[in-house]
Amino acid sequence: MIHATYRIETPLDPARVAAMMAGEQSSGTFVKVQGETDAINARFGARVVGVEVLEEADTPSLSSAYLERKGAKGPWRRASVEIAYPEDNVGVNLPNLAAVVAGNLFDLGELTGLRLMSLELRPEYRDRYLRPAHGIEGTRKAVGVFERPLFGTILKPNIGMSPNETADLVEKLCEAGVDFIKDDEIAGNHPYAPVEARVSAVMQRVRAFRERSGRNVMVAFNITDELDAMRRHADHVQAEGGSCVMASLNWCGLSALQSLRASTPLVIHGHRNGFGAFARHPALGIDFAAYQTLYRLAGIDHLHVHGMGGKFADATEEVVEAAKLSLTTLGSQDDRVMPVFSSGQWAGTLPLTYDKLQRHDFMFLAGGGILAHPDGPAAGVASLKEAWQSIEAGTPLARSNRPALASALDFFGGR
Known part of the structure; x- marks a missing residue:
C-alpha cells in the first residue's frame, strides 16, 4: 500500500470527509454508480488508516463556494488524515502516483484547507522507479x-x-x-x-x-x-x-x-x-x-x-x-x-x-x-x-x- 498523510481543514466531520477523500481518489465518487461492486472496492478502494483532530479555528483558511452554498458554519476542524492506496491503482507510473495521492483533493468543496504532508512507500515499491545515477x-x-x-x-x-x-x-x-x-x-x-x-x-x-x-x-x-x-x-x-x-x-x-x-x-x-x-x-x-x-x-x-x-x-x-x-x-x-x-x-x-x-x-x-x-x-x-x-x-x-x-x-x- 501507498500511505499518504494529509493535513485537512473542514467544518464537517473529519472522519466522513476522510472517507470521501479515499473514495474520490480510488474506486468511488460522490454517489455509488453501476458497476461499483464490493469486489472492486475491496481490491482497489483506498482506506482511511487514521484521523486525528488537531485543533479548531473560528475562521476558514480558504474559501469554498460549495460550503457557502450549503450554509456551513464553523468551527473549522484541522485534522491529520492518513489514507492507504493500493499499489495496483498506480503500477509504476510517477505522474499517476502524484494524481492519485493529490489530484482533485485540493479542489474538494468540503475542504477549506488541504496539504499533502508525506508519502510512505514500501522499499520494494520504491525500487521499481529510477534511482540517482550518481x-x-x-x-x-x-x-x-x-x-x-x-x-x-x-x-x-x-x-x-x-x-x-x-x-x-x-x-x-x-x-x-x-x-x-x-x-x-x-x-x-x-x-x-x-x-x-x-x-x-x-x-x-x-x-x-x-x-x-x-x-x-x-x-x-x-x-x-x-x-x-x-x-x-x-x-x-x-x-x-x-x-x-x-x-x-x-x-x-x-x-x-x-x-x-x-x-x-x-x-x-x-x-x-x-x-x-x-x-x-x-x-x-x-x-x-x-x-x-x-x-x-x-x-x-x-x-x-x-x-x-x-x-x-x-x-x-x-x-x-x-x-x-x-x-x-x-x-x-x-x-x-x-x-x-x-x-x-x-x-x-x-x-x-x-x-x-x-x-x-x-x-x-x-x-x-x-x-x-x-x-x-x-x-x-x-x-x-x-x-x-x-x-x-x-x-x-x-x-x-x-x-x-x-x-x-x-x-x-x-x-
Whole structure:
C-alpha cells in the first residue's frame, strides 16, 4: 500500500470527509454508480488508516463556494488524515502516483484547507522507479572531494553575459578553487547566449583547467526546456566533456525528469524554484517531505533545500528537515540525493548548517558570498574553506585569524 498523510481543514466531520477523500481518489465518487461492486472496492478502494483532530479555528483558511452554498458554519476542524492506496491503482507510473495521492483533493468543496504532508512507500515499491545515477558518492567521486562539504557558486550576473563572458567567469571561478558552478535558474536558451554555444565556450575552459590542474570542477548547465530540447542539450554537454545538467523541477515536471534521467548518464541537479507556490501557505499545497519523495522517484542526483539564515522565507528547522529527508534512503539500496544549500549563504552561515545537520554530505552554494567577497572570488572560496577548518578545529569563526574568513566576517557579518 501507498500511505499518504494529509493535513485537512473542514467544518464537517473529519472522519466522513476522510472517507470521501479515499473514495474520490480510488474506486468511488460522490454517489455509488453501476458497476461499483464490493469486489472492486475491496481490491482497489483506498482506506482511511487514521484521523486525528488537531485543533479548531473560528475562521476558514480558504474559501469554498460549495460550503457557502450549503450554509456551513464553523468551527473549522484541522485534522491529520492518513489514507492507504493500493499499489495496483498506480503500477509504476510517477505522474499517476502524484494524481492519485493529490489530484482533485485540493479542489474538494468540503475542504477549506488541504496539504499533502508525506508519502510512505514500501522499499520494494520504491525500487521499481529510477534511482540517482550518481547521488552523493558519484558526485564526490566526480569532483574528487570526500572529507568536507562541496563548495560552489552560482554564475552572476544571472543573465546578460555572452558565451565568452560566461566562460571567462567560469575560468576565474575554477582558478579560485570552487568545486561546483551552476547556472542561475533563469539562465536559458537565450538569443544572445544559446545553450550549446555557452556549453562549448565554458567546457573549453573547464577542460583546459582540468588538464593543467588535475581538478575537475562540476558545472551544472541549466537545460530547462521542453523534453526533446533538454535531451539535445544534455547530449551536447556530454559530448563536450561536461558532467552535470540542471533542470527546474516544477516547470519541467515529473515525467520530463524521468525521461531525462533515462536518456543521460550525467548528474542531474534538481532546482526546486517555485516550490513556495506549493508549500508556503501552511493550509495548502505539498509539504517538502512528500515533494522530495516524488521527485526522487524521477532519479535526480541533487536537490535544493534553500539555506539557513538566508534570503528566503523558510525557517531554519524547515531547511534542516529538508536536508535530512534528502539524506534518508527510501528504497532497499542507497538512493540518497545531495542536499544543496543556497540563498544568501556565505562563510558565516556554514557553522549553523553543519551544527544542525551534523554531517558533511551536502553542497554549499554561495553566490554573493564568493563573488562579492571584498578581496575577490578566490578569497570568497578561501573564506568557506577557512570556515570549515575552524569548524573542524572547534574554533568559533570570530576567533579565527584566517585572513579571508576575517574579511568575510567584516563585510557580510552585519548584513
